[in-house]
Amino acid sequence: MNNFPFLFLGRALEQLRSSLYSDFLTSDGSRRQQQRYCGPFVALSFNFMVSVGIIMANKLVMGKVGFNFPVALSLIHYVSAWFLMAVLRAFSLLPASPPSKSTPFSSIFLLGVVMSFSTGLANASLKYNSVGFYQMAKIAVTPTIALSELILFRKRMTLCKVIALVVVSIGVAVATVTDLEFNLFGACIALAWIAPSAVNKILWSNLQQTGNWTALALMWKTTPITIFFFMALMPLLDPPGLVSFNWNFSNSVVIFFSALLGFLLQWSGALALGATSATSHVVLGQFKTCVIMIAGYLFFNSDPGIISLCGAILALSGMTYYTYLNLKASQDPVAATKQLVKQNSSSQKIKSAIDGKECEGNLIMDPFLEDDLKETA
Incomplete structure (x- = not known):
């Protein structure tokens, strides 16, 4: 009888350990916890705040510090992010990854590659x-995402959403496109950036929503691939002089503070893509641009001009309507269930076709076709 309290305490501790293991150290449990504590509003708000912060930090790095190596700065961001995730992994705080068989390695590899090209070409x-x-190139990402999702995942968009996105694009164009200076090399880079940017957002959203991936677990898998391709892009896109840069203490502190915000930006962006969709994430970026412009006019005496302000207000109106349509759709479980059944049916057909080819010994697989196995809304 004297051992009864200790037996009860031991059983309670074992149940707590089992609960924590189920909630954090398994892919299903980690995914449920991310969905529970980081819904669309929290994820988008987190991403918005970090985005504004890193804009200020990067302006400090590029301006006052004079570190004019955009690809190298992105490389430092991703190396720092990988190091921080390695620390979390060492203390068993990194969420578990799904079984390797559930997601083809080609999908992980493709995501890592397009992430490096998307970030490097954007800078x-x-x-x-x-x-x-x-800004014109950024606006072109929205229709590219819609077309890509239609081709790859048979995802259709309602007419009302199309109208809302057209209004947003027109408003952003009027608000921001005031200095269209054409440069052939710059135009080629901008055009080359559009497709990787769209595919990057689509894959991040789809892999999280269909493969039980959490944001941190997927970042842990893709970051080494991204770092490798950043190292290949850096000599091509960055000017010489990185080694001779003045790496004093104050400059290094500012750069690595920017790297910390870069990790938070990558994490918050992944959370937002997992909680919403690729299109919603692009709209959030445009919302950020318009809010910064209007806030500068109201609080910092900047004068973008009446036409730009009207464009920003028009864009915000379109974003508000688009958000309303998304919230309305999320509250309609019947429509969501029909869409999910339709996508799963298409996914099973593709999987059966690929399995049949594998049984015949044909092991050549298209990475985009492999991603179709994990369709999402």
């Missing part, structure tokens, strides 16, 4: 193009 585009041309 190079901002360097070689005017802000207006850069």
